[in-house]
Amino acid sequence: MILKIDNVTKNFGGVTAIKETSFSVAPKEIFGLIGPNGAGKTTMFNIITGNYEPSSGQVIFRGEPMDGLKPHQIVRKGIARTFQNIRLFSSMSVLDNVLIGFDFQARYGFLESIVRFPRFIKEEKRIKVRSMEILDYFGMASFAHEKAVDLSYGQQRKVEIARALATNPELLLLDEPAAGMNPSETEELGVIIKKARNDFDLTVLLIEHDMKFVNQMCDKVLVLDYGKTIFEGKPHEAIQDPEVIAAYLGDFHND
Amino acid sequence: MGITVSKNQWMNVAMVAFAMCFIVFSSNYFDEYSVRILNNIAIFIILAVSYNLINGVTGQFSLEPNGFVAIGAYVTALLLVSPEAKQYQYAIVDPYPFVMTLHANFVVALLLSGIFAALLALALAAPVFRVRGDYLAIVTLGFGFIIKILAINNPEITNGSLGLNDIPEFSNLYWTGGIAIIAVIVILNIVNSKFGRAMKAVRDDEDAATAMGVNTFKAKTLAFCTSAFFEGVGGGLLAALLTSISPDLFDFFFTFQLLIIIVLGGLGSTTGAIIGTVLVIGGSEWMRFLDEPMHLFGYTTTAMPGMRMVVFSLILIFIMLFAREGIMGKRELKDFFTSRKKGEK
Missing domain, CATH: 3.40.50.300 (P-loop containing nucleotide triphosphate hydrolases)
Known part of the structure; x- marks a missing residue:
């Protein structure tokens, strides 16, 4: 169980x-x-x-x-969840919405992001590739740079599930x-x-x-x-x- | 993957280079009055961009910058004023002995100002972020008042309402402009990382952010402390530019001015905060001619002190009427270039 x-x-x-x-x-x-x-x-x-x-x-x-x-x-x-009334991050792109799911999985520190350490660049690249894979799985890759709120209801629902899956x-x-x-x-x-x-x-x-x-x-x-x-x-x-x-x-x- | 430099990065490098050239050029060729305004603009860019991080990017409506700026200004002033100058300044009561021994060079003073403000922000974060929205505004507003009152009522350290004078004038355009460039780069780098994404997620929907595994308290605290750090540094620069500070300088109007700047520029946009600073700080100086007698269509008006504030307020009202989200909205400069490229793809 x-x-x-x-x-x-x-x-x-x-x-x-x-x-x-x-x-x-x-x-x-x-x-x-x-x-x-x-x-x-x-x-x-x-x-x-x-x-x-x-x-x-x-x-x-x-x-x-x-x-x-x-x-x-x-x-x-x-344990990941979606909401009854879709709650995507309205000011952010579809890709950024999914990237939030990787927030705790990206392995770089605060100072590393300020001075753009190689590890920052590597990790950002890794989570972006993973996010695009997940979006692609849901057939949403072509909308990656659209604003999440500009999508149709059905598409938003898919992005929300994709975002939840990003938390692994x-x-x-x-x-x-x-x-x-x-x-x-x-x-x-x-x-x-x-x-x-x-x-x-x-x-x-x-x-x-x-x-x-x-x-x-x-x-x-x-x-x-x-x-x-x-x-x-x-x-x-x-x-x-x-x-x-x-x-x-x-x-x-x-x- | 080799080191690939994108068009975007080239543009960033070009802009930093341009800003540096402008600083060198203007400090060599501009008159003293213009340089002074540019100094003010540079310091307010630091303050506005960092205030925007907590208020615009993270969406936490806080009203505390005057408190952190005051702390930064006092720390820098106490570290820079020479013991001889301190000797005759403290007129109300004798200073604590340790006040006399405080001394550091400019860089250390600025860094300590920032660190001191950031540490205080860290201590404040736990009680402050227990509340959201309007309540947060009230709590942080109170903090600003408390700092001012502490400055007045601890004359052994701050010399009370007389303030501190004879601060060596270390600030010049190289310092203010250079630190402004650093502040903008650091804050843009934070915004364009997982930390910035988490901050934006907190702004858009805090519960949804939590449901994505974001530690929202940590995101808010990071934004708050970073913001406080640069507000402290900005305060230090301001003290070393004005050469004298007093508690009255850091009342609520100071925060209010920063709030106007970031709302005008577009809450959440770093580019907007810079544009807002130039318009508000520069604009109120450039419009001084409105206070003087004018010759219009053959008529000569008398001098009308305060006229520029009327015109300035009208411009503000019109901008907010026609651009609800401020001049830039949540967009950055680079968004204008990337959106244009979409057609080619």
């Missing part, structure tokens, strides 16, 4: 966003985290990435507890990757994520509302409702589960 969520609870004041949730993600799995709005999916993401501290319970990544690590330290351990992650968290995309863009994105999973040796944990997309993509899903786990298993079984249907459509029988 690459990621283990061990009995995690998160309270915001009196509200329990996540209640005693446990699940495990196997290496190279595409794992879906689904549930109606307010179910606690994004809260779970923020706990994994270290933005929130769990009220109780633990996140264990590759056998190592992530307690007390700051978000940027967790990224360096190998083992676990990639995608927060609603298909949101705001048309069916053909969604289809294309699904193909890319599956391909990247194999080529980059990734484990993917994704939040998604598009059940067709989830069905196509995920090896396993976890359904949350009001912070509680109501289903864990294969995606096609999830959509037949009475409790899941009740959570999404309302429980007509008990009214």
Whole structure:
């Protein structure tokens, strides 16, 4: 198991966003985290990435507890993420956006950059070549010098994933990757994520509302409702589960 | 890969060479008044370019430069004023004995000014960067006030509100211009490295930067300390140019002037900060003729002191109306050349 969520609870004041949730993600799995709005999916993401501290319970990544690590330290351990509403660096080029992912991997110091040491030039060249390779993988190399905000929504989504991959992650968290995309863009994105999973040796944990997309993509899903786990298993079984249907459509029988 | 020199690098070398020639030419052939303005411009280029690093590039709206400039000016002044001159200056109270023994040459004094300011910035970074946005502005504004008040209320070191006089006039165009060139190169090299990218990422979206593994606190602290270092050095140059300093010199208006410069030039653009300095510092001198009697279309107006400030403010308003992001926006000079090349590709 690459990621283990061990009995995690998160309270915001009196509200329990996540209640005693446990699940495990196997290496190279595409794992879906689904549930109606307010179910606690994004809260779970923020706990994994270290933005929130769990009220109780633990996140264990590759056998190592992530307690007390700051978000940027967790990224360096190998967990990268994308955001629900795309958050690219708006003033920067597509290439610079991806280069940010290499920030902690470029091996040169502050003084070396001021006096332009050979190592600075070598390292900058190395990370630029790597960034272009990643952009090329997503078919975005020709946009490298465009401003990120000038791209279409679908292209921005790809740059965001490329940027996350630049941090060299083992676990990639995608927060609603298909949101705001048309069916053909969604289809294309699904193909890319599956391909990247194999080529980059990734484990993917994704939040998604598009059940067709989830069905196509995920090896396993976890359904949350009001912070509680109501289903864990294969995606096609999830959509037949009475409790899941009740959570999404309302429980007509008990009214 | 051999050493390849790109067109861009040639252009940089050419510009540095041009700036050096200009410094040599103007210090030999310009009159004293022009040289004095150029000295001012050079010092303010150092200050504006470094202030732009924290405020424009890193996007941390801080209002502290007057504090760091004051520290730099006082450190340099204390190290340069001769013991004999100190003897008769301290009129309020006797100075601490160590004040009398402080002495160093100009280069060491400037370096110590910068290092002292940078160390203080390092100590300040932890409390200051706990807050963002408007709160950061208030906290740093307070810092500027505190430095000024400390300067007034510690006459044993600073000679209180009387300030320090008889500072040897070491600053000349070679020093101010030369250090300005160094400051611009150093800051551009930082901006065009992973450190500069991290700073820009913090400006654009701090949470997203964190999610990319950027230590945002470190990026902000680096920008803050570098900025403080050059503000300290600039303060030292200013002290050795004016030959006398007092706490009043470093009030909020000083920061305000720098803020106008970098906003006018374009927040985040180093080229813009340079252009802004020339326009604001040079412009307010060149427009002095507006204060004097004028002959317009046969009429003769009386002298109107302050007229140049009115015109200057109007120009500022018009520039900000028609170029919201300042003259350069976030672009640098080289962007104009690279964007033109895109068509050929």
